[in-house]
Amino acid sequence: GNSVTQMEGPVTLSEEAFLTINCTYTATGYPSLFWYVQYPGEGLQLLLKATKADDKGSNKGFEATYRKETTSFHLEKGSVQVSDSAVYFCALLKGGKLIFGQGTELSVKP
Amino acid sequence: SQTIHQWPATLVQPVGSPLSLECTVEGTSNPNLYWYRQAAGRGLQLLFYSVGIGQISSEVPQNLSASRPQDRQFILSSKKLLLSDSGFYLCAWRGLAGGLTGELFFGEGSRLTVL
Numbered sequence: 017g018n019s020v021t022q023m024e025g026p027v028t029l030s031e032e033a034f035l036t037i038n039c040t041y042t043a044t045g046y047p048s049l050f051w052y053v054q055y056p057g058e059g060l061q062l063l064l065k066a067t068k069a070d071d072k073g074s075n076k077g078f079e080a081t082y083r084k085e086t087t088s089f090h091l092e093k094g095s096v097q098v099s100d101s102a103v104y105f106c107a108l109l110k111g112g113k114l115i116f117g118q119g120t121e122l123s124v125k126p
Numbered sequence: 127s128q129t130i131h132q133w134p135a136t137l138v139q140p141v142g143s144p145l146s147l148e149c150t151v152e153g154t155s156n157p158n159l160y161w162y163r164q165a166a167g168r169g170l171q172l173l174f175y176s177v178g179i180g181q182i183s184s185e186v187p188q189n190l191s192a193s194r195p196q197d198r199q200f201i202l203s204s205k206k207l208l209l210s211d212s213g214f215y216l217c218a219w220r221g222l223a224g225g226l227t228g229e230l231f232f233g234e235g236s237r238l239t240v241l
Binding site: 048117 | 158162169170172177185218220228229231232234
């Protein structure tokens with residue numbers, strides 16, 4: 017079946033450090049891929065998306081590239097800020113349903 | 127612009143009591159609607175989704191049910207809550223304009239604690 021696997025957290029970084037959160041997926045065909053972010057006590061917000069192989073989604077300094085050959089959609093940011101502290105969810109859309117990974121908690125210290 | 131509202135935001139209920147969480151969407155027609163649950167320290171699990179009035183698909187067997195009495199209204203219910211029903215419930219919608227690749231938009235969530 018369709019599934020998403022994310023690296024486990026929590027991830028703790030210092031401000032201005034480089035961030036990578038790994039995400040791999042299992043699905044038939046070409047699902048759309050997403051990263052959502054959840055700030056403490058809030059719902060989910062779309063961070064970025066990619067709809068076909070080799071697409072790069074980007075937003076607020078975050079980037080992720082849809083890699084069909086490795087079935088991956090890793091999230092990266094060159095310099096994190098304290099305000100980036102949140103839980104990040106990788107997800108795929110297939111058959112009208114959004115399937116999430118387990119989420120990765122990021123904590124950025126000043 | 128489209129907006130999604132969920133209520134109540136916080137709910138504390140005793141075991142065995144009924145539940146009703148409501149979600150409404152504004153500014154769009156015939157959206158796909160979804161209920162997700164986020165248990166403490168875990169990811170999001172799809173509970174129900176609906177492609178139209180009265181059309182509900184259940185993803186996992188459980189103590190909950192969903193209804194869609196109007197195009198932009200989605201209700202999550204239970205007749206008798208269990209301790210394991212505690213969690214953060216999120217409603218979401220997806221517009222047809224997004225096509226097959228359209229993302230979901232989420233409400234602010236309803237936190238349910240069953241005691």
